[in-house]
Amino acid sequence: MIDMTLLLEEKSGEPLYFQLYQHIKKDIIKGKLAAKTRLPSIRALSSHLHISRNTVESAYHKLIDEGYVQSRPRSGLYVVELELDKLPTSYLSRRRPFETSKQDITAVQYDFRYGDVDVAHFPLATWRKLSNQCLQSEQVELFSYGDPQGKTGLRVEIAKYLYDSRGVNCSPNQIIIGAGIQYLLSVLSGLMGISNNSIAMEEPGYDGVRTIFRHNGFNIHPIPLDKDGLNIHKLDESKSRIVYITPSHQFPYGMVMPIAKRIQLLKWAADLDGIIIEDDYDSEFRYVGKPIPSLQSLDTNHRTVYLGTFSKCLLPSLRIAYMILPPDLLDLYNKHGYRLYDQTVSWFHQKTLELFMSNGHWETHIRKMRNIYRRKQSTLIETIRELMGEQVTVIGQNAGLHILLRVHNGMNETELINAAAQERVKVYAVSPFWEKQTQAETSMVQIGFGGLSNEDIVLGIHSLYRAWFYPVNTSH
Known part of the structure; x- marks a missing residue:
């Protein structure tokens, strides 16, 4: 049985029973009320819509007479299966606002x-099995808010993976898990905005990130690219002490910053006491040559914030990304109340991903x-x-x-x-x-x-x- 909510107009000029009859008939014809659906009882619908039982009964009788519903003794009224190909075309050509036509679906091939x-190769069976493990009664921790920085076990797995694959040096305590890079950059903007109000970015660069920084009050300094990435001289001229960069696969041009320029950039940050934001958004997918170590792994002065995501490797809809803060920014994170922010990633998804990684499925x-x-x-x-x-x-x-x-x-x-x-x-x-x-x-x-x-x-x-x-x- 279904609930039925509609607005009947007492001053419309049409009897209430007829308005109700029309509404139900249209829903049946359009398929919103499927065949064999049980209609609410006369008493239930009259109470729900605040109309008399006689009104509901009259509408139901008309539907029965016209063959849209049938009465089953001691059971109720049920929608009849209609032969839609015999209905007038004027009925079938109308679309509800939320329907998508075949033409709409195939407009882009x-x-x-x-x-x-590539969702076809997502390991759904394995993910489902691990998710079910998370729903066992002993997993009571998954029913709480949890650590604002993210589940400890998952942060341990991320730290191990990044050290092995990208040379990243960090403790799990430096990792913050969040629902996407943009959310994490909003948190980071708050930390950096305490003492800075400008940021340098590659030109061209990721517009979604540029928007986040602008919304958080930063002035953007676009820095042109050389054939091997960001122009360090122009960065120095900008007088900015913060730079957002995609060195392992520049977005959108795709060049890889060589080791010599990475060392130059790290020296720039050390000399200015600056901050490098390294977005390593798809470093897993390199097809030519050996991967160059991350900037963070080369940074002995701890001036680099490292960002990564699982969106490109698993599914964007999981909304799991991570940020690694250097010690100074981690202190600010703890001192200025950012641990009061509730965790934004589902605890179940975090635990599932932790099991996925610890059991070897991730590699x-x-x-x-x-x-x-x-x-x-x-x-x-x-x-x-x-x-x-x-x-x-x-x-x-x-x-x-x-x-x-x-x-x-x-x-x-x-x-x-x-x-x-x-x-x-x-x-x-x-x-x-x-x-x-x-x-x-x-x-x-x-x-x-x-x-x-x-x-x-x-x-x-x-x-x-x-x-x-x-x-x-x-x-x-």
Whole structure:
């Protein structure tokens, strides 16, 4: 049986019973009330809607007479299974506000969105088994708020993993777990804002992070890039004492900062008593060469904040990220009441991830996903080169889950995106990544590949080729 809530208008000119009858009939026709659904009793519905029993009874009788419901002795009224193909088309063509038409669903056939991941290879059975273990009665700690910094066991696993994979030196006590990088950066902004009000960022750089800093009152100093990453000389000229950087896979261009420049940057921070915010957002997925140690692992002066996330390796919807604070900022975190902030990540998800890591599933999953994404990226690059050749330039192909594509066909960014949409393909703008958007490249788009199958990658690139080059080719 279902509850039924609606507004009956006593001054509408239509009897209340007829309004009720119309409402129920429309819900049956539209499928909101499915076949075999039991309607509320006359007494229950009259009490719920504050109308007389006679009103409900009259509406029900009309529904019975017209064959929308049937009465079962000593059981109640039930919706009849209708032959919808025999109903007038005017009934079937109406859509409820929350319905999505088939046309809406298929409007985009190939979505090259960065941030989508390969959900088909998520170890759901293993995750479900570990989640069920967390729901055992002895896991009483999972029913409390828990430590504001995050579950101790998970922080221990993260510290061990980062030391082995990225050389990061930290104790579990330095790690703060939070629901995404943006949340953690908001906390960090509060800590840094106590004595600073400006921050340097790569130009171009991640616009989502730029927005967080701006919302927290920071002035943004865009620092141009060299071929090997951030221009240290321009950083020094900016007079900022804080810099946010993605050195292992610059976002969005993809270059890797070499060891010599990393040492320069660390010297800059030490000389100014500055802060480096190292966002290592997808360091697991490097396809060419050996990974360079993280900045944090090279920092003997403890001036680096290290950020990482599980969104690219597991699922974005889990909302699990982490931040490693150097001792000075950790002292501020404790002194200024940040431990009063409630933990934002589900305690169940934290415990499940702890078990996932401690039982060895995490390392296995990373190895598998690295191979899967390497094949996808190879498929993407090979298809682009086969079809488009020197008509495009691929940028940032050594790591990560996206590339940039500079297209040499005379179209600007908006025209490229619109032409792709005509072929039911979605590619993404790059210009928002510039603080000074007038300096952004005008014929470039971002292409993510994590969420598409190899087959769809090939078909999607063929569609882009038709969208961007086929009219030119057929003119000859």
